[in-house]
Amino acid sequence: MACSLALGAVLLAASARAQAPVPMVVRVSMQEFTFQPATIHLTDGRPVRLVLVNQGQIAHQFEASYLHALPVRVVGDALSADAPGLDVIRLNPGGTARVEFVPRRRGRFVFACTLEGHKEAGMLGRLEVR
Numbered sequence: 001m002a003c004s005l006a007l008g009a010v011l012l013a014a015s016a017r018a019q020a021p022v023p024m025v026v027r028v029s030m031q032e033f034t035f036q037p038a039t040i041h042l043t044d045g046r047p048v049r050l051v052l053v054n055q056g057q058i059a060h061q062f063e064a065s066y067l068h069a070l071p072v073r074v075v076g077d078a079l080s081a082d083a084p085g086l087d088v089i090r091l092n093p094g095g096t097a098r099v100e101f102v103p104r105r106r107g108r109f110v111f112a113c114t115l116e117g118h119k120e121a122g123m124l125g126r127l128e129v130r
């Protein structure tokens with residue numbers, strides 16, 4: 001009895017994994033002083049994986065108030081973390097990180113590099129969630 005219950009749980013886990021939607025992958029390049037692309041189109045409810053890559057000569061950050069209170073998974077060169085929200089990700093030159101989340105609100109939301117002077121120099125963009 002206990003044995004068949006365990007098997008059922010395994011089958012359930014396997015089918016849940018098979019049905020998990022494939023995330024939309026968007027590569028976002030960071031450099032002095034731009035994000036490329038500057039406009040990221042997302043779909044409400046569709047999982048997304050942002051692949052942030054710092055291709056500049058100095059450190060840059062990614063901050064979006066949209067992600068402050070949204071569950072996210074961050075996977076970097078040396079870590080993997082699930083968090084109830086994301087404040088900021090800072091990447092050194094050549095650094096890369098993946099940010100995974102499911103958009104839960106439609107609209108247009110600004111993101112930016114919040115290192116001093118970078119946003120003012122034009123290093124910002126927009127999440128468009130439809």
Ligand SMILES: [Cu+2]
Nearest residue numbers: 060061113118
């Ligand atoms: Cu910057």
